[in-house]
Amino acid sequence: MRGTRIRSVTPHVLMADLAEPFAYSQAWYRRRGAMLVEVVTEDGIVGWGEAFGPPELTAPICAWFAPLLVGQDAMAREALWQTMYNRLRDHGQRGLVIEAISALDIALWDIAGQALGLPVHRLMGGPIRTEVQAYATGFYRRERRDHLHYLTEEAEARLEEGFAILKLKTGWGLDEDIALTRDFRHAIGPNIGLLVDCNHAYDVPAAIAFGRAVADCDIGWFEEPVQPEDLDGYLEVKRGQPIPVAGGEASFTRWGFRDMITRRVADILQPDVAACGGISELKKIADMANAFGVRINPHVWGTGVALAASLHLLAVIPDNPPGLFPRPPLLELDRSPHPVRDALLAEPIGFAGGMVQVPQGPGLGISVDRAVLKRFAA
Incomplete structure (x- = not known):
């Protein structure tokens, strides 16, 4: 199995204007975006995750979590999930914090599958x-x-x-x-x-x-x-x-x-x-x-x-x-x-x-x- 120590965590905020705005019952959308997080291991495996929610708000939370993850074993998904959740448990039991954790967790599963040569399912x-x-x-x-x-x-x-x-x-x-x-x-x-x-x-x-x-x-x-x-x-x-x-x-x-x-x-x-x-x-x-x-x-x-x-x-x-x-x-x-x-x-x-x-x-x-x-x- 390839090395799975985490080397870097990089959020990517992406945004695009819409040619035609549209609305749901709560708001109009004139732009649509995404927050992707890229997690890279010391051996160069790249895992991708995504957060639901405003990209400009979830990205800095992912960046805040980065020091907790760098140097850790990406295969220890459950332990890392608990570390992130417990670190902000008093402040983020729902909403943006959990959305950021979601993106990072998805990326860790992506890494695990690539390291083992298997699809996530x-x-x-x-x-x-x-x-x-x-x-x-x-x-x-x-x-x-x-x-x-x-x-x-x-x-x-x-x-x-x-x-x-x-x-x-x-x-x-x-x-x-x-x-x-x-x-x-x-x-x-x-x-x-x-x-x-x-x-x-x-x-x-x-x-x-x-x-x-x-x-x-x-x-x-x-x-x-x-x-x-x-x-x-x-x-x-x-x-x-x-x-x-x-x-x-x-x-x-x-x-x-x-x-x-x-x-x-x-x-x-x-x-x-x-x-x-x-x-x-x-x-x-x-x-x-x-x-x-x-x-x-x-x-x-x-x-x-x-x-x-x-x-x-x-x-x-x-x-x-x-x-x-x-x-x-x-x-x-x-x-x-x-x-x-x-x-x-x-x-x-x-x-x-x-x-x-x-x-x-x-x-x-x-x-x-x-x-x-x-x-x-x-």
């Missing part, structure tokens, strides 16, 4: 599956008034690409959301899977009213109906309307998901590998959820680094429940504009017929184009 005992069905995330608000028209055009493009499941963004006002959801379902027809995500735009009464009003639209899940801190609100929404409730992209670590799981506040949990604590922590969350019979469908909204890490996890998450006719977890595949994401990998991850292949190369199984790092350096 093999290190975790897989694969259970070598390809994953993807649903298309997008369908955001644009600075136009013909919302149904451009959303329908986007749906047609995604269906041509092979997607069979689409996720509609809502959160524009209760009456408008009800009308838009019903019209969008009519536009795409009854045979296409439809998910709805309001990014915690509602309070409990509005979320229940929305779920009841669109219950006949055959919606696979109702994502983030209320604010992520409001677990009692999640329970009320889950009990008050018939659509399965999903959430968890804004929750962190096994401790953050413990109450969601034991109280059964959601039907589907959505930890993000680049936010919840990395590959190490998401695997623990998934195993804990499986013991309680709760479904896991990871949230994914980053570059090819986060996508690859998510695919390795999806390769080993058990069917829930198991059987001859399982319902395997889905991959969220972001199709909204992201110039950095589209250019970053030297070889894009394979997608065809609605299915995404789990990378088979050592580590994450990806190669970052260093010219892109320079091109989009913030």
Whole structure:
């Protein structure tokens, strides 16, 4: 096995302007970026990680952690995770600190796989599956008034690409959301899977009213109906309307998901590998959820680094429940504009017929184009 002592930790902040701004229920995006962290061993193995969250804020936290990691054995992932978490435990049990730890943990898994000549999913005992069905995330608000028209055009493009499941963004006002959801379902027809995500735009009464009003639209899940801190609100929404409730992209670590799981506040949990604590922590969350019979469908909204890490996890998450006719977890595949994401990998991850292949190369199984790092350096 090649030497795995850590020589350097380097954050990369990348940013690009968008040709056309878009919005979700909480904010407009006019630029999109990423924070990648590059961890290099003394023998020259390069591991890549990614943090979900504002790149300008997660990068200095990764840099702050660097002295704790340099000189340590990159193979000691669990020990290093505990070192980082405990060092800022009094100040960062959730949010930016955990997002930075997530990026570093992903990079350490990438190094371990390369050092051993194995893909990450093999290190975790897989694969259970070598390809994953993807649903298309997008369908955001644009600075136009013909919302149904451009959303329908986007749906047609995604269906041509092979997607069979689409996720509609809502959160524009209760009456408008009800009308838009019903019209969008009519536009795409009854045979296409439809998910709805309001990014915690509602309070409990509005979320229940929305779920009841669109219950006949055959919606696979109702994502983030209320604010992520409001677990009692999640329970009320889950009990008050018939659509399965999903959430968890804004929750962190096994401790953050413990109450969601034991109280059964959601039907589907959505930890993000680049936010919840990395590959190490998401695997623990998934195993804990499986013991309680709760479904896991990871949230994914980053570059090819986060996508690859998510695919390795999806390769080993058990069917829930198991059987001859399982319902395997889905991959969220972001199709909204992201110039950095589209250019970053030297070889894009394979997608065809609605299915995404789990990378088979050592580590994450990806190669970052260093010219892109320079091109989009913030």
